[in-house]
Amino acid sequence: xxxxxxxxxxxxxxxxxxxxxxxVSIVYAYASAxxxxxxxKLDRCLKRYFKNEIVEKTVxxxxxxxxSLADLQSVGNSIEQNYRxxxxxxxxxxxxxxxxxxxAVEILGADRAIICNENGIQLSDAKYGIIKNPDIMKDALEGxxxxxxxxxxxxxxxxVTVPLMNGSKIEGALAVIKIISSEEFVxxxxxxxxxxxxxxxxxx
Numbered sequence: 293x294x295x296x297x298x299x300x301x302x303x304x305x306x307x308x309x310x311x312x313x314x315x316v317s318i319v320y321a322y323a324s325a326x327x328x329x330x331x332x333k334l335d336r337c338l339k340r341y342f343k344n345e346i347v348e349k350t351v352x353x354x355x356x357x358x359x360s361l362a363d364l365q366s367v368g369n370s371i372e373q374n375y376r377x378x379x380x381x382x383x384x385x386x387x388x389x390x391x392x393x394x395x396a397v398e399i400l401g402a403d404r405a406i407i408c409n410e411n412g413i414q415l416s417d418a419k420y421g422i423i424k425n426p427d428i429m430k431d432a433l434e435g436x437x438x439x440x441x442x443x444x445x446x447x448x449x450x451x452v453t454v455p456l457m458n459g460s461k462i463e464g465a466l467a468v469i470k471i472i473s474s475e476e477f478v479x480x481x482x483x484x485x486x487x488x489x490x491x492x493x494x495x496x
Contacts, residue, residue, distance in 0.1 A: 360472060361439055361450045367400040368437070368452040368468045375407075375466070379458035386415070393420035396468050403449075404469040408433075410462060421469060428453055432465035441472065448473040 371392050378388050389407050393416045396405035404421025408414045412433060414423050423429065424444055431438045432453040442449045450472050456464040 357450070357472060360470060361452070364402065364450050364452045364468055364470045365439060367396055367402050368454045368466060370400060371396050371405070371466055371468065372454045372456060375456045376458070379456075379463065384458075384463070389415050390417050390420070392466075393417070396420075401470075402468040403471050404467075406467045406469075407456065407464060408467075409464045412465075415464065421467075423467070428467055429465045432456075432467070433462060435462055442469075446473075447471055 393405040
């Protein structure tokens with residue numbers, strides 16, 4: 293009887309251990325499966341979130357660049373209208389040309405303003421800017437306004453060119469230029485988006 297009793301206890305103990313091990317294994321497997329499922333879902337959600345965030349910030353950056361060009365276009369149109377008014381009263385001379393460039397740079401916020409005659413020769417003083425690429429004036433001298441990005445050295449510029457008219461005659465062209473890759477512009481993007489904004493040269 294004693295032997296049978298001991299054998300019974302041994303069997304019960306073995307069954308208990310088996311059940312305990314089985315239970316722990318099931319719990320471990322369930323926890324592992326749950327952890328993997330949560331990880332996968334979280335990974336997908338985080339990737340989607342950060343992808344959407346990056347796209348949103350990129351769109352904002354593009355919008356700001358377009359807004360900068362739109363502002364620059366307004367400057368160009370304003371100076372062109374003033375030129376037209378002065379031309380109608382035969383008041384175009386070296387002084388008024390420089391006055392127009394002064395207004396564009398000092399009052400309306402352009403970084404540079406350049407006026408040339410119908411042959412592409414610069415008339416405005418160099419202190420308001422110099423034509424480094426004469427081709428930017430070509431369309432304007434043919435009567436077409438233009439909006440472009442231009443890279444000079446390591447800086448990216450937004451350039452607006454407009455024809456300067458006296459009645460129906462093209463007397464010259466105006467270029468107003470704004471530095472897009474300025475520290476001020478980058479800081480504005482950073483502070484608005486909460487991201488670190490860097491404009492790379494593209495050649496380095």
